[in-house]
Amino acid sequence: MSAVLEPVEARLEPLDATLLEQLLPIEQHAYPHPWTRGNFMDALRSGYHARVLLAGGELLGYYVAMQGVDEVHLLNITVAPEYQRQGWGRVMLDALALWARGLGAQWLWLEVRLSNTRAIAIYESHGYRRVGLRKAYYPAGHGQREDAVVMSLRL
Numbered sequence: 350m351s352a353v354l355e356p357v358e359a360r361l362e363p364l365d366a367t368l369l370e371q372l373l374p375i376e377q378h379a380y381p382h383p384w385t386r387g388n389f390m391d392a393l394r395s396g397y398h399a400r401v402l403l404a405g406g407e408l409l410g411y412y413v414a415m416q417g418v419d420e421v422h423l424l425n426i427t428v429a430p431e432y433q434r435q436g437w438g439r440v441m442l443d444a445l446a447l448w449a450r451g452l453g454a455q456w457l458w459l460e461v462r463l464s465n466t467r468a469i470a471i472y473e474s475h476g477y478r479r480v481g482l483r484k485a486y487y488p489a490g491h492g493q494r495e496d497a498v499v500m501s502l503r504l
Contacts, residue, residue: 364399421449423459460497
């Protein structure tokens, strides 16, 4: 079930460790194989570009991206399940592209589970193109692995 926000200003802020208590339950609810606190802490210690999307007191979503040479790699983007299908993922993708362009990056890269057709459709509607497949990239439970679609966006 979607939660509908009254009109309120949404804002992106840096992710810091104090927000993990609010963020981790969303991550755990959104994914069968969620990032751990350690994964997020490693990303923060590494200086990755990590942002949370807030509206009022609500955490709507977040993303983590890593800067490379002339490129940015999106590592995690999540919209809280109750706020999905409201355009917040697109807001964060736009913010990420704007930040990456400001760095002079030429490309945005990401991987997405082959089974995540909804996310693939969102990325494609945002201009990302499928450029490859990583075999057995993601854990899939019961000792299985799932392929990842590699996608890129030319900035």
